[in-house]
Amino acid sequence: MPLIVKDWLADHVELPADLTAERLAADLVKVGLEEEAIHGAAVTGPLVVGRVLEMSPEPQKNGKTINWCRVDVGPEHNIEGSRGIVCGAHNFAPGDFVVVSLPGTVLPGPFAIAARKTYGHVSDGMICSTAELGLGDDGAHGIIVLPRDMGFAAEDLTPGQDAIALLGLGDEVLEINVTPDRGYAFSYRGVAREYAHSTGAKFTDRGLATGAEPSATPDGFEVRVQDGAPINGVVGCDRFVTRIVRGIDPSAPTPAWMKHRLEGSGMRSISLAVDITNYVMLDLGQPLHAYDLAQVSAPIVVRRAASGERLTTLDDADRALDTEDLLITDSPEGAGSRVLGLAGVMGGASSEVGDTTTDVLVEAAHFDQITVARTARRHKLSSEAAKRFERGVDPLLPAVAAQRVVDLLVELGGGTADPAVSDLDNTAETTPQKPIALKVTEPTRLVGVEYTPEQVRSTLEEIGCTVTDGSSVVEPVETLTVTPPSWRPDLTEPADLVEEVVRIQGYDQVPSVLPAASGGRGLTAEQRTRRSVARALAEAGFVETLSYPFVGTPEYDALGLPADDPRRVSLRLVNPMADDKPLMRSNLLVTLLDTVRRNVSRGLTDLAVYEVGLVTLPWADAPAAPALPGGVRPTDEQLAALAAAVPDQPRRVAGVLTGKRELSGWWGAGRAAGWADALAAARLVAQRAGADIIVSADPDRMPWHPGRCARLELTDGTVVGHAGELHPKVVEALGLPARAAAFEVDLSVLVAAASSEPVVAKPVSAFPAAKEDFAFVVDDGVPAEAVRMAIVAGAGELLEDVALFDVFTGEQVGDGKKSLAYSLRLRAVDRTLSANEVRAVRDAVVESAAEKVGAVLRG
Structure with a gap:
């Protein structure tokens, strides 16, 4: 996001003398430039200019040599004519003007300066480097010598002078957020214009042509555009201006005012020529590039990359180029075409300006937005130039910006402007401003x-x-x-x-008016069910989560899904957010378990979480989605074809339980979560959806345990989900606590199966209930649910409730057998049940259990 230095903004628009960063932010937000942050002063306290009087090298036992210095920091701060300071750097000498932080100064970090004893002396302050002041890396410079490193004249410096004001370290900097459609605001020119719109302040547009810009000459540095593969029919480069400045002093420093502005705007000072191109880019919004003229041969050719070409960019990265990349190349004598840079993104290392460069070729061009954006994303190079080109740059700026660079190189670098000018301009054909x-x-x-x-x-x-x-x-x-x-x-x-x-x-001025709701409308039945299910699970102790629906093959592998499992058939995205997750999930557990894994890895092991979300189920031989036209409403036939190509996206509910379901404490021992809790949660979902389900064992359904997995079916046999304990291999692969349990239910199917009839309240009987307990012995493989259903069938309409309260295995019931104990509550609406009626129900229950599941009443 752009950083705004107020004194630089004042070059373009009149600002009040007392303007604060907060006021500036408020004025800009009125016209849509939102405040991102206000960065406070980099340094506070007594930071002053000092003049080194004496330096005494003192070797130490550790092999290091320190300098014991006497520094004049002005009459106001001196103690007996100077201050004693210990310094480990050696790149300065007596007589040099340096920056001194006195006790009480706070440097970036924050790092508070105080007088302290070190190396046998009391160091009464610190002589500062660029890094310590937050002005960039030390590099080879170390301690700042103001005339040498910051461009100040020695006669303008005085010991004790305020260095915070001198270096601009006390200014607040405003960071703003610019929307992608307003690329012009990535410059001081654009932000100043917006400030003028907001406040009515006088704005001077320094980006307009003044007539001082020279026209193209026949001897200008030759440029050719050979874009044989334009994107969307648009040529990648429609304007290319070159200017030449000769005889630049390669040792000329960047002046302090320019360094201050660049660094305040978030850019590091590099060298005079590079700093000037960056300065003009930030000022006007036109990206520029400076080449070492000695390393470039005419003609410059703008073309697409050939297959197999490579480029080492300025960040020292060797990059394989794509045939859609737009390149800047030249043609050295006796050699083939040589790549100089990625157009609009970053230059190459072979022609960069160096410490010995005296002649500079300045490039100011206009490149296609889409071409630059794709190249920047393809190579993961979000450069300052690319940020501007991909948002749109003023095609009339190149000549103005190039002239500004030339003027600054002549003024600050001692160079001479070459009269040769090249300006290849096709903008009237490619970027006309349409009325x-x-x-x-x-x-x-x-x-x-x-x-x-x-x-x-x-x-x-x-x-x-x-x-x-x-x-x-x-x-x-x-x-x-x-x-x-x-x-x-x-x-x-x-x-x-x-x-x-x-x-x-x-x-x-735009009023906030809420539309009036039409009568008779409200939530659909599915929406009401969805909210009821979410509320019921939350009340049961589950925490709702939300996960992204993107997965990869390793996630399916972790669930142990067989190679031919239909759940592995997933929709593949053309442009996934992450290369390792290009698929849309076909089940909800695969992403919910990733959420659980992340929480467990952070020490949260007692979990009960759930998610309600969509899954994507593509089908074989699905029709291809049509490419819809832009700028007009698609026809009904096109919309129908698009809808026909969209895969099914049912809504599901899934939950996972790990660790303790009931915590232990002074009240007693806790209870670990298990398959029964997952099954109970699945039953709760079905109950809130208003659907009747049948539970049966499913021994072959990954990722569940083969002996502790329940299949959930509707009364017509439609499978709606599964619940139970997770397979030990899945638990191990995901790093979950042992015996973790889970469920997943198709909510869309449950809602469709639910009765559309309104719920009718049942009358509450005022007559007493009769209670009966049964203990049945059945084969070990008989599900408890099957026994319960047999009891329900036998008890008939007098049955009010049935619950399993005990499971027993042992020698008393025999090998391969188990005892299931159920509690029944019987009640009639209109009478008190007689002993004979209760006895009849008991006999019917025993008979039904024996007939349906082979149960024997335990004596």
Whole structure:
């Protein structure tokens, strides 16, 4: 995000003398430039200019040599004429002007300075380096010597002078957030214009051509554009300006004021030539590049990369180039084409400006937004130049920006401007500013605020548009013909112009009006069920989570899914957010378990979490989705074809339990979560959905345990989910606590199966209940649910409730057998049950259990 230094902004627009960063942020947010942060002063306290009087080298036992220095820090701060300071650097000498932080100073870090005893002396302050002041890395410079490193004249420096003001370290810097469609605000020129819109301050556009920019000459450095593979029919480069400056002093330092502005804006000072190109880019918004003229041969050729080409960029990374990459190349004598850089993104190392460069070739070009954006993303190079080109740069800026660079190189570097100028300009053909017809009533119609025709016209002219009357006899409503300025490529249709009117006139004028809700509407049955299920699980102690629906093959492997499992069939994304997760999940557990794994790895082992979300189920031989046109509404047939290509996306509910379900404490021992808890949660989901389910064993369903997995079915046999303990191999692969349990239920199927009839309240019987307990002995493989269903079938309409309360195995019931004990509650609505009625129900239950599951009543 752009960083704004106030004194630099003042070069373009009049600012109040007492303007604070907070006030500046408030003014800019009115026109849509939001405050991201305000960065406070880098240094506070007594930071002063000092003059070194004496240096005494003192070798130490550890092999290091320190300097015991006497430094004049001004009459106000001296103690008996100077201060004694210990310094380990050696790149300065007596007589040099340096920066001294006295006790009480706070440097970036924060790092507080105090007098302290070290190396046998009391060091009464610190002589500072660039890194210690937050001005960049030390490099080979070490201690700052102000005339040498910061460009100050020695006669302008005085011991005791305030170094915070001198170096600009006390200024607050505003960081703003710029939306992608407003690339012009990535410059001081653009931000100043927006400040003028907000406050009415006088704005001077320093990016307009003044006529001082020389025209192209026949002997200009030759440039050719050979874009044989334009993207979307757009040539990658439509303007390329070159200028030459000779005889630059390679040792000329970047002046302190420019360093301060660059570093305040978030850029590191490198060398004079590079700093000037960066400075002009930040100032006007036009990216530039400086080449060592001795390392470049004419002609420069702008072309697409050939297969197999490589480039070492300025960050010393060797990159394999793609055939869509737009390149800057040259043709050295006796050699083939040589790549100099990625157009609009980053230059190459072979032609960069170095310590011995005296002649510089300046490049100011205009590149296609899409081409630069794709190249930057392909190579993961989010450079400052790419940020601007991909958002749109003013095509009229290159000549102005190049002239500004030339002027600064001549002024600060002692160079001489070469009269040879090259300006390949095809912008009139490639980026014409197309007029837009706008009804003056359109802003009022879309926004609901009364804007007068004068307000509409003046606002559009204020932002730089050319406005003429476009009314006609055929169109009685006054229509304006609006031509956007060259720096606003985002203005392409009437709605864009309406947005500008609203923005400049003030968003605060737009009333906040809530639409009136139509009567008789509300939540659908599915929405009510979804909320009821989520609320029920939360009340049962589960915590709702949300996970991204993107997975990879390793996630399916961790669940132990067989190679031919239908759940491995997943929709593959063309442009996934992460290369290792290119698939859309086909089940909910695969991403929920990843959430559980992450929590467990951070020490949270007692978990009960759930998620309600969509899964994607592609089918074989699915029709291809049509490519819809842009700018117009698709036809009904196109929309139908698109809908037919969209795979099924049912909604599911999944939950996972690990560790303790009931915690231990002074009240007694806790209880570990198990398969029964997962099954109970699945039953709860079905109950809230209003669907009846049947539970049976499923011994072959990964990722569940083969002996502790329940299949959940509707009464018509439709499988709606599974619940139980996770397979030990899955638990081990995911690093989960032992005996973790889980469930997953298809909520869409449950909702569809639920009765649409309204729920009818059952009358509450006022008559007493009769209680009966049964203990049945059955084969070990008989599910408890099957016994329960047999009891329900035998008990009939008098049964009010049945619950399993004990499971027993042992010698008393025999090998391969188990005892299941159930508690029944019987009640009639209209009478007290007689002993004979209870006995009849008991006999029917015993008979039904024997007939259906082979149960024997335990004696």
